Amino acid sequence: METPKIPGDERRDLILKWLKESKSPIKGGELALKTNVSRQVIVGDISLLKAKNEPIIATSQGYLFLKTEEKDVPHRHLIVSNHSPEQTKDELFTIVDHGVTVKNVIVEHPIYGDLTASLLLSTRKDVEDFLGKLSSTNAALLSTLTEGIHLHMLEAPTKEQLDNVCRELKQKGYLHS
Known part of the structure; x- marks a missing residue:
């Protein structure tokens, strides 16, 4: 039996949660596997989150949530x-x-x-x-x-x-x- 796809709003909430909790970038393919959607759907989700002013950047290692409360500003x-x-x-x-x-x-x-x-x-x-x-x-x-x-x-x-x-x-x- 195939795992069901996570609906859009719920999926974006999960993506945001995972990115906020992660200390390192997360690849789009990994997010796609975890949510049972295509990588292209993840690209769209990230764009929607960015449009809501979520500080997410795409790096060569994956997506990263920019944490603003850094204590030790380099x-x-x-x-x-x-x-x-x-x-x-x-x-x-x-x-x-x-x-x-x-x-x-x-x-x-x-x-x-x-x-x-x-x-x-x-x-x-x-x-x-x-x-x-x-x-x-x-x-x-x-x-x-x-x-x-x-x-x-x-x-x-x-x-x-x-x-x-x-x-x-x-x-x-x-x-x-």
């Missing part, structure tokens, strides 16, 4: 990078190896203005998963639209970690000057 720093696609792995590893999170990537498009994509990369595994997905989907890095120039919002528990990673990125020639 230190943030916006960097401007410029490197080839082949240097992406080294750039990202350099950042996460300092205990710093890559929140997003931003490029300036001549028509659309700033294009921002959430990354939330904090570990080498996160970086490997991101690059693996990039490779398996034949997708291009956003920085290919801007000849390698892109921005990252970085977050770290301490200012010293941000200073150290910026110093190393500059030594490697990855910071745009």
Whole structure:
């Protein structure tokens, strides 16, 4: 006997509950399995929740509810990078190896203005998963639209970690000057 589909409002309430309780992103496919609907239905549900001003973002690792009551607000720093696609792995590893999170990537498009994509990369595994997905989907890095120039919002528990990673990125020639 097939498990019944969870009705729309009830399903969205459950999705919201699961996202709020989770400390890590949840993949759309996982939400689809738990609610016995297609991944495309989940995409629609997430859009409806966002339209109700729920702070949900889509990352390369899945959906994440942005918690606003963070007690330890991390230190943030916006960097401007410029490197080839082949240097992406080294750039990202350099950042996460300092205990710093890559929140997003931003490029300036001549028509659309700033294009921002959430990354939330904090570990080498996160970086490997991101690059693996990039490779398996034949997708291009956003920085290919801007000849390698892109921005990252970085977050770290301490200012010293941000200073150290910026110093190393500059030594490697990855910071745009």
